[in-house]
Amino acid sequence: MAQESIVIGGGGEAYATPEALLLKYGNRHGLIAGATGTGKTITMQIMAEEFSRAGVPVFLTDIKGDVGGMAVAGTPRDAFQRRADTIGLGTLNYGAMPVTFWDLFGQNGHPVRTTMADMGPLLLSRILELTEAQEGVINVAFRMADEEGWPLLDLPDLRAMLQFLGDNRQDVSAKYGNVTTASIGAIQRRLLVLENQGAASFFGEPALDIHDLMQVTAQGQGQVNILHAERLMTTPRLYATFMLWLLSELFEELPEVGDSDQPKLVFFFDEAHLLFSGAPRALIEKVEQVARLIRSKGVGVYFITQNPDDVPETILSQLGNRVQHALRAFTARDQQALRRAAQTYRTNPRFDTEVAIREVGVGEAVTSFLEAKGIPGMVERTLIRPPASAMGPCDDAVRRQIIAASPMGRKYDTMIDRDSxxxxxxxxxxxxxxxxxxxxxxxxxxxxxxxxxxxxxxxQPPGSIRNRRDEGDDTPRSPSRSTGxxxxxxxxxxxxxxxxxxxxxxxxxxxxxxxxxxxxxxxxxxxx
Missing domain, CATH: 1.10.1200 (Non-ribosomal Peptide Synthetase Peptidyl Carrier Protein; Chain A)
Structure with a gap:
């Protein structure tokens, strides 16, 4: 019989009632929020482990480098076993997860790349925050490259294409519409900002095949894909570019599955505020659209952030499964945020939700998961279960060994620079x-x-017309002979x-x- 749910922790009066997420609602997205140091990262790790054990592939971002330990079995601890006994889990089974390491820069994992053609003019325009006129120029560049058979693979390809449009703007404008040097210059400057954040290593070949993120082991465990993002976190525009591209690629490539017994893939995006902070309205609308529609593709998206207010309200309303760790209310603004967070949960008569969110300790949370027919579950104070894999970073030697043994290395580690x-x-x-x-x-x-x-x-020799004139000959000289x-x-x-x-x-x-x-x-x- 197929597994129906994953246990996140224990709730109830004495934390003895399992708090579980139904797998068939795992694609209804979710939120893990809480102040720094309250246990958000461990909760993400636990949920990723449980999805993997249920046969669901997982993709998560390792912002601080402390999730790589999932590749190693955890160390038995008395405190962990006592917690497991409290919530009725019995004896803990420690073990490593089937991990694949990725890195946009190719330093701590297999490189993640895409091509400019795969990114497309619309998504690229949103990411670069282009005006309507500039977006038109980008569309002309992609259209002309397609018609002429000039592949757009990396940043130099797009730059060369824009230079070509600038040098031939009169002919191009006559066919495709007005192309100005001002618009081309503005696009080039935006591309430079993106390149300065490391995008040169992101655009190229071989491009990532999203199906390589959806592998299941021979033992039936879902592959855990960990994106090393310590450096990526410092380049928020590139981070947003990557996340939005990946979700869009999944939406375009995966078939419709409707309601299924479990998700095909689950994403955990840590530090989600980097995606939305200062983002233009058009970009937020794109994320909202993808989050709303990708559910039918069997993909669940879970945002991890410090405060629910970091996520735009239109997207927050799409997140059905929630784990809220403690929020600190030291200022009036913090108190307002705490009050708004509490109001989004279905009330439990046993306790005040706002007080619970303020008082829960490390390793505890206020949770709500979708129940039968997709109804939000009643809010519950939950003691989060211990992880089976190691907490903290992965040793460099172990990481290198895992990377070297992965079949993805033969496919992605060597960059291809073909004619473009x-x-x-x-x-x-x-x-x-x-x-x-x-x-x-x-x-x-x-x-x-x-x-x-x-x-x-x-x-001229003697006797010529010129010499005769020099010798006093008055014969008119032909105008055609006016040598000077x-x-x-x-x-x-x-x-x-x-x-x-x-x-x-x-x-x-x-x-x-x-x-x-x-x-x-x-x-x-x-x-x-």
């Missing part, structure tokens, strides 16, 4: 430059021919052609520019 937009546009520019040099060389050949002709006219005027006109023409050629060489990167140069310069040279 940057290289293709560079070759196009080089070809245009060589063609322009050919035109210049042809112009120089014609100039040398003209110079030899002029010298020949200056040094002809040479001057030819010199001016040559300098104009040369300047025109050099000017066109700078914009010859487009198909239209090449055609113009061929036609105009061909006519000029033929006319000579």
């Amino acid at each position: 937009a940057q290289e293709m546009l560079a070759r196009r520019a080089e070809a245009a430059a060589r063609q322009a040099e050919g035109f210049e060389a042809r112009g120089k050949d014609d100039e040398e021919t003209e110079e030899r002709y002029s010298r020949a006219r200056r040094y 005027r002809s040479t001057s006109r030819s010199s001016r023409s040559d300098s104009v052609v040369e300047a025109f050629t050099k000017s066109m060489a700078r914009s010859i990167g487009t198909r239209a520019g090449t055609a113009i140069v061929r036609g105009v310069l061909g006519g000029l040279f033929r006319g000579r």
